[in-house]
Amino acid sequence: MNPLHTCRKAEGFAERVLKVNHAGEHGAVNIYAGQLLVARLIARDLIPELTEFQSHERRHRSIFESELLRRGVRRCRSFHLCGIGGFALGFISALLGRSAIAVTTVAVERVMLRHLEHQLKELHPTDEAAARAVMAIVDDEQQHHDLSAAHVRKGRLLDRILSPVVEASTETVIWLGMRL
Template sequence: MADTALGGRILKVNHAGENGAIHIYAGQVITARWTVPALVDELREFQSHEESHRAIFASELQRRGLRQCRSYWLCGAGGFLLGLITGLLGRSAIAATTVAVEKVVLGHLQHQLRTLTGHDPAAVTAIHQIVDEEQTHHDQSAAHLGTAGRFWPQLLTPIVAASTESVIWLGMRL
């Protein structure tokens, strides 16, 4: 029972995190229309992936009879603000944000899979369904960094990574 309780808690936080990611991309799409129009289609594609991920976690939460995490709306609002700001700052800031978020998220997902394997097969299945697309977001955005400036990545990476870690930490405790 304790293992599935942990799995439920993890799924709630992952669900909230996907809501945050959807809103990051939503904010970036709005501002990138002016700053980096060439990235808008990619951002929309990433956003649609995150919507699918959120639906996977929502379905599993519903199956378990669990409510969304208390940090759900905080993730959405914070994500939207982050997306608006980084979208205004251009290609380098957008890419740096995605790389920083996805690096943290991928680390957590791998840890979750190790922790839950053999204890909560449904949670493991849900998490496995999203890993490849999250890796793609990271890798495609990292490729943009090779053609963009270095200022925003150096400034934003530690801030965005620490913020992502903090939101996950908070979500696990709410």
């Protein structure tokens, strides 16, 4: 294969990853905004944790935004859709209760961690700057997953239904974002 073609292909992948991750982090900021709105009424004890997670997601969004700006690449077309969808997901999941808040975070982070792992495998040999941006968020995302998993009430039918729905929705948003 032509090395120039390989480089262009890798650069295109890196830019798509950065754009989709930026939009996804915007969605995550808004998931927590929706959850925080409802948590003030039904789960006040979760507010500090949700607020901390949201601050991490804002920092993650900023990391990807900075890398996009450095490259002169505009954000993903799905950016605002991710924000609106994220808020709706956060708000609705919170209305389903404190365990559903945690289930939503676990499901989203499970999908994200899989995608981040794949992205790092593809980016490391071809685009170290993009790989560093992705690597900068992995530990926080794992922490969100693990801390939220501790809040999930095992065996609830609603949670068993909600988790695959959230995972499929997250996968779909990522798939669409990589193609827009």
